[in-house]
Amino acid sequence: MDPKTAMYVAQGIHGLAYGMILFLVASGLNIIFGMMGILNLAHASFFMLSAYFSYQFLSMTGNFWLSLLLAPVATAFFGILLERFLLRKMHALGHMGELILTVGVSLVILAGVKIFWGTESLPLKIPPFLKGLVSVAGMDYPVYRLFVIGLALAVLAMMALLLYKTRLGKIVRAAVSDADMVNALGINMPLVFMFVFGVGTWLAGVAGVAIAPILLVFPGLADQIGMDAFVVVVTGGLGSLSGAFIVSIIFGLLSSYGVQFLSSLAPLLMFLFMAIVLAIKPTGFFGERE
Amino acid sequence: MGQIYYISALWAAHDINKRGGLLVDGKKKLVEVIKADHMSKPDQCKKICERMVLQEKVHILWGTDGSNMMKIINETANKYKVIAQNTASIADELQDATNFSRYAFMSSFSTDQVGRGIAYYYSQIRKKEKKFYILCQDYMFGHAMAEGFKKGLKEYFPQAEIVGEDYHKLFLTDFAPYLEKIKGSKAEVIYTGDWIPDAANLLKQARQMGITLPFAHIFLDEPNFLHEVGVDGTKGLVQLSQYGAENPNFKTPEQIKYYKTWNNLWKTKWTAPFNTRLFEHGTGNIGSYTQQTYWLLSVIERAKSTDPERIIKVWEGDSYQYVTGKIMKMRPCDHKAIQDLHIFEFVPPEQQKVSFNIPPYYWYQGCSNVGPTFTVPAEKVLPLMDRNLDRCKGKNDWGE
Numbered sequence: 001m002d003p004k005t006a007m008y009v010a011q012g013i014h015g016l017a018y019g020m021i022l023f024l025v026a027s028g029l030n031i032i033f034g035m036m037g038i039l040n041l042a043h044a045s046f047f048m049l050s051a052y053f054s055y056q057f058l059s060m061t062g063n064f065w066l067s068l069l070l071a072p073v074a075t076a077f078f079g080i081l082l083e084r085f086l087l088r089k090m091h092a093l094g095h096m097g098e099l100i101l102t103v104g105v106s107l108v109i110l111a112g113v114k115i116f117w118g119t120e121s122l123p124l125k126i127p128p129f130l131k132g133l134v135s136v137a138g139m140d141y142p143v144y145r146l147f148v149i150g151l152a153l154a155v156l157a158m159m160a161l162l163l164y165k166t167r168l169g170k171i172v173r174a175a176v177s178d179a180d181m182v183n184a185l186g187i188n189m190p191l192v193f194m195f196v197f198g199v200g201t202w203l204a205g206v207a208g209v210a211i212a213p214i215l216l217v218f219p220g221l222a223d224q225i226g227m228d229a230f231v232v233v234v235t236g237g238l239g240s241l242s243g244a245f246i247v248s249i250i251f252g253l254l255s256s257y258g259v260q261f262l263s264s265l266a267p268l269l270m271f272l273f274m275a276i277v278l279a280i281k282p283t284g285f286f287g288e289r290e
Numbered sequence: 291m292g293q294i295y296y297i298s299a300l301w302a303a304h305d306i307n308k309r310g311g312l313l314v315d316g317k318k319k320l321v322e323v324i325k326a327d328h329m330s331k332p333d334q335c336k337k338i339c340e341r342m343v344l345q346e347k348v349h350i351l352w353g354t355d356g357s358n359m360m361k362i363i364n365e366t367a368n369k370y371k372v373i374a375q376n377t378a379s380i381a382d383e384l385q386d387a388t389n390f391s392r393y394a395f396m397s398s399f400s401t402d403q404v405g406r407g408i409a410y411y412y413s414q415i416r417k418k419e420k421k422f423y424i425l426c427q428d429y430m431f432g433h434a435m436a437e438g439f440k441k442g443l444k445e446y447f448p449q450a451e452i453v454g455e456d457y458h459k460l461f462l463t464d465f466a467p468y469l470e471k472i473k474g475s476k477a478e479v480i481y482t483g484d485w486i487p488d489a490a491n492l493l494k495q496a497r498q499m500g501i502t503l504p505f506a507h508i509f510l511d512e513p514n515f516l517h518e519v520g521v522d523g524t525k526g527l528v529q530l531s532q533y534g535a536e537n538p539n540f541k542t543p544e545q546i547k548y549y550k551t552w553n554n555l556w557k558t559k560w561t562a563p564f565n566t567r568l569f570e571h572g573t574g575n576i577g578s579y580t581q582q583t584y585w586l587l588s589v590i591e592r593a594k595s596t597d598p599e600r601i602i603k604v605w606e607g608d609s610y611q612y613v614t615g616k617i618m619k620m621r622p623c624d625h626k627a628i629q630d631l632h633i634f635e636f637v638p639p640e641q642q643k644v645s646f647n648i649p650p651y652y653w654y655q656g657c658s659n660v661g662p663t664f665t666v667p668a669e670k671v672l673p674l675m676d677r678n679l680d681r682c683k684g685k686n687d688w689g690e
Contacts, residue, residue: 007474014466123518133500216487224461259467267459
């Protein structure tokens with residue numbers, strides 16, 4: 001492969017990798033915002049919290065896999081507490097209350113992170129077995145980025161199985177359409193919603209652990225990706241996992257090829273794409289709810 | 291960052307107070323440092339500046355990172371006629387004809403000096419690499435950093451080639467597309483004006499992608515992420531610093547005493563947040579902010595007053611020597627500091643003794659750090675002067 005072609009192919013893989021990172025963050029938000037209709041502005045803060053948990057578990061155990069397992073669970077635990085004791089009461093009052101509450105929660109998380117871990121950046125290295133480069137189509141590509149692609153695909157498969165192949169998934173999807181009817185059938189809807197919220201924050205947690213070795217772990221981490229995740233969810237369609245997945249990949253590719261060919265416009269392409277999609281289909285690519 | 295500024299100012303104040311304070315207005319007075327957080331928000335910055343002046347009755351507003359924040363501090367100083375010292379914001383515009391205030395003094399270096407200083411190093415000192423890629427943040431500061439470098443190359447290194455130039459959004463998550471472009475450009479050096487977190491993420495991701503090119507920069511010196519990147523990944527970084535000295539770094543007993551006192555207190559006394567690796571050495575940025583504060587306090591002492599007019603009179607055209615031996619001059623017409631700048635080449639721990647010439651003979655063991663150091667003479671990097679500023683009309687670049 002000549003160097004120029006190799007560069008274009010590499011940009012494609014970079015786009016794919018970034019798309020997967022976006023998907024990991026957006027999938028959790030998609031479930032919470034898209035399916036439950038809860039405007040959770042603290043989602044990116046849960047993502048940041050998980051990166052800090054990851055640092056903590058890694059320092060304590062030295063085991064990356066254990067931190068990948070435990071940090072998202074710890075994050076989900078806090079998510080469940082938020083849903084059970086704060087959001088559930090606020091949900092009935094509409095989006096404004098949720099918005100104010102979750103902004104407040106994000107500030108509390110930020111303050112907590114500063115108190116427990118300080119304001120300095122924390123060193124979080126790529127684990128040795130995922131370090132280095134591997135040859136892909138004749139090019140050297142970072143192993144860790146391929147791992148992130150694989151992780152996102154595994155999460156997608158797991159979520160698809162959960163939502164479309166299990167009874168719980170059927171209940172969740174039914175609840176999204178008509179929660180009152182599902183409730184009338186004797187299903188404990190508050191418990192279902194708490195579970196869904198927990199899964200959403202768990203996904204943010206997985207993203208936090210995956211991204212921590214690529215980005216600096218510091219109290220401003222949440223601001224770096226939160227907005228992009230919202231744009232993915234809205235453009236993909238509320239509640240649509242496949243929509244979020246496809247749009248994440250499109251955004252990833254727009255970002256990398258944008259930098260390559262239209263560098264000064266690259267940051268705008270994602271928003272331009274969103275504007276075009278929403279102008280044609282206000283519910284987003286695969287969304288049915290507005 | 292805020293904690294670094296705070297401890298730097300506090301150190302100088304505490305040291306002066308231990309010696310009995312400053313003789314001002316006929317009395318020995320202690321220096322008090324009051325901390326206020328602008329949260330990088332303009333409205334908050336304005337609010338706290340006014341509170342400091344009107345309620346706390348401070349004589350000096352001392353700041354800060356973020357030129358937009360410093361501009362507000364300078365404006366407040368101008369409005370209430372108190373002195374503002376800029377130790378960390380490096381935009382030249384702060385002292386131009388539009389924004390100049392008699393009460394505002396810029397003792398830090400500036401974007402134009404940074405760009406030209408690094409260009410001077412590659413053309414007159416290093417004389418090896420010729421192909422440069424500029425990657426900066428896409429806002430006023432990033433563009434100013436790039437312009438300074440381009441201007442410097444034109445001035446000192448016309449045979450150099452800029453093989454690419456990009457500006458990325460602030461707080462970028464993924465640098466891979468830019469780095470792939472840089473790889474394809476055959477650049478030999480990446481010049482960046484990025485500050486942390488972008489600077490750190492850029493370096494981390496470059497090394498993760500196997501890109502070992504050197505970065506020429508001013509902000510890639512935060513020890514936590516340097517340790518994360520490791521010895522090999524940080525080797526060859528080139529930093530322009532406003533706190534430096536010809537090697538070896540420690541030459542005078544005063545300087546060694548200053549260093550050891552700081553380092554011993556860090557080891558034995560300080561608690562969170564000042565007991566982390568970030569505060570281990572009172573040099574680098576911390577050293578610069580501390581020494582700039584000593585300069586201010588020396589000016590006040592020589593003015594024998596906290597009256598702004600008397601401080602202005604002493605500080606305009608003033609010369610002051612840092613503990614490193616470096617001479618600072620305040621250009622009278624636009625209040626910008628004239629100074630030699632220093633270039634650090636980062637080397638592995640075992641080679642750091644050329645710079646760190648006292649035990650343990652290295653700055654850090656877990657990353658490359660300051661090794662060979664070169665001086666960029668003040669006359670080669672005189673601060674940019676806005677000729678539209680009435681006070682500077684008819685003056686040369688030294689302000690004379």
